Amino acid sequence: MNDLKLIGLKSQDCHVLMQQLLPVAIRGILPKNVRHTITQLCSFFNSICSKEIDSQKLDGLEEEIIVILCQLEMFFPPSFFDIMVHLVVHLVREIRLCGPIYI
Numbered sequence: 001m002n003d004l005k006l007i008g009l010k011s012q013d014c015h016v017l018m019q020q021l022l023p024v025a026i027r028g029i030l031p032k033n034v035r036h037t038i039t040q041l042c043s044f045f046n047s048i049c050s051k052e053i054d055s056q057k058l059d060g061l062e063e064e065i066i067v068i069l070c071q072l073e074m075f076f077p078p079s080f081f082d083i084m085v086h087l088v089v090h091l092v093r094e095i096r097l098c099g100p101i102y103i
Contacts, residue, residue, distance in 0.1 A: 019046040037071040044068060048091055053100050062092040 009017070023039040030038070044065055047053070065088055073081065 015045075015049065018042055019049065033071075034075045037068060037075065040064070040068050041072070048095060048100075051100060053095060055096075058092050058096055062089075065089060065092065 006017075019042050023042050026035050026038060044061065047057075047061060069085065069089065072085075
């Protein structure tokens with residue numbers, strides 16, 4: 001607690017933090033447009049990590065993540081974006097090929 005760091009988290013803990021708690025935590029500390037974009041990103045991950053995914057909604061999710069990443073590029077410096085951020089674009093295609101990624 002002295003360093004205010006979260007350590008020892010498992011991958012499931014990180015998913016819960018990002019999908020459920022992060023939107024609530026940033027409510028009062030970030031500008032509205034940045035907060036809205038990050039909340040959309042959290043919602044996207046929540047959608048693709050569900051047990052059942054409607055195949056008709058996959059096209060919408062694919063378009064949505066492209067817009068979200070473009071918005072993030074407006075708010076964060078180029079050094080924030082590496083190959084891992086880019087790989088998010090391919091998740092919907094992978095869901096089409098392999099099925100849901102429920103954890």
